[in-house]
Amino acid sequence: MSEAKIQIKNLYKIFGKNPSAAMEHVKNGVGKDELLEKHNHVLGLKDINLDIQSESIQVVMGLSGSGKSTLIRHINRLIEPTDGSVTVDGDEVLKMNEEQLRSFRRSKTAMVFQRFALLPHKTVLQNTIFGLHIQNIAEEDAKKSALRWIERVGLSGYEDKYPQHLSGGMQQRVGLARALTNDGDILLMDEAFSALDPLIRKDMQDILLELQDELQKTVVFITHDLDEALKIGDRIAILKDGIMDQEGIPAEILLDPKTKYVKDFVEDVNRARVIKAKHIMSEINGQDLNGAMPIDQDEFIDRFIDKVIAEKPDNLLIQDKDKKNVGFLSTQKLSEILKR
């Protein structure tokens, strides 16, 4: 695998008066609750290790207070860590001086916020252009680029409106357009859709996925909603009380939850809608696959299950886009996975 776009290594964050003293306790295994009660410090993150691949969507999931926002803010160093390292494209973010950090934030990252964080005294266009404006980019070019993204997120005609005159969903479109106008490789989204109504939220998820198909950014997406995580994430990391419980592709998390916390999280998920054929196939090893039903490896189970029930084959033959056989799946295994 190529070197990860973002590498987070042994990252610790402790909030309080004397974090380095509290570090000792944390390293000795004191947990979040005890640290707060006995030592009056808040454990934000403990020993986080995470490699985020270029051009993928990494979801970070966890309940309120689990440290999701704290983690994502370390990537563009809005928060200083207590210990550890964060590198982007091989550059250590934590070693950058003020000037370097500013130019890193301007050119490599852009952020979308849970409560939008638009500037109420600026219009949609002025908000969208903000990132370029502070880089003193020529007005003409900046405007052209901003207008393009305003159109892409479906806000044409609203350029001169103020944020207050827009619904929550529309405001977050502005937030997204503002981030995209900045054109960094990395998109940081901290519960970007959590404040939106379910329907609008689905719209926004679809917009994001559609844009991602085309733009291929490295997206770090925070959510506390498993359905959203499964829909959007190429990989999912699960945080609990500042500790990363598990990290992997969605199917891994669903099929093989490592802790009770993760198990509780994934219990009620409709697996058929989340697991793709390729996630559960086995290697072909001389089995007799005569009469096996061909299935595309990227199909979700619920897309082919009806056909399986109707035709009752013994095996499914899993194929890639070019109809090359890549594995097989016995109907028996499939039914076990769905029953579990």
Next chain:
Amino acid sequence: MSNFLTEFPEMPNKQFREFKKGVDASYKDFAREWGDFIDAMFEPLLKMLVFFEKTLIATPWPIFMIVLLGLTYWGSRSYKLVIGTFLAFVFIGYFRMWDETMSTIAIILTSVIMSVVIGLPTGIAMSRSDRTQSIVTPILDIMQTMPPFVYLIPIVMLMGIGKIPGLIAVVIYAIPPLIRLTNLGIREVDKEALEAADAFGATKKQKLYQVQLPLALPTIFAGINQTIMMALAMVIIASMIGVKGLGQPVLQSIYNQYFTKGVLYGLAIVIVAIVFDRVSQSYGQRIQKHRSGKIV
């Protein structure tokens, strides 16, 4: 022993007299030595004040009226306020108080400009450092609780009687709310808006001009409004040390018990105050329209 309990162990009379004499003498020396220099320092300010005053008085009244009503409409977008302002100034003009009113407007204008020039940066500095805030706050407390007469004394000793000492007294009296509200307004700016600016790589200066000041503007404006009001309230006291305007006739009326004159000039002050207050407030509200102080 009983003496000790009933009478406070105070400084002996002779010593106290010498103490006062000593302080007075050294301040007088200071005043003699530096008075001219300080006068010279404030010369540009005096020029500005005199310029405003002369211009306002020399302006034919219909032109002044048109400009004033235009400004009132521009600030408030309210015809009611425009008509009210018109009637108020007709009253002032008809009862022979026009020139004094112009003098007063000139000193209000000058002292508000001076307050903004000093107060805004001070408030900004305060908002940026808790240390600065903890130093400036008690100074503002003193400025607001000390009776103006007390600081008139050293000012007059230093600069004599005249427009500039009056102006300084007005500014000392009127500037604290502007400083406080500038500080407060900037500190209250939504943390998320600032975080967004940080995340996009804004410099400190860009954050100040593009996020903090614009979002704090309604609060700052409330400060300017209060400063205007307090400057007007100070006009009578300032007239005691030679500031021309609506205050002087009021003062005269008190000394000589001219009832009607006192009431008329008093009313004129009230009128100017109400007009300035309403116009600046509705301007303040108008600029907030599409930007409630909160982040959305």
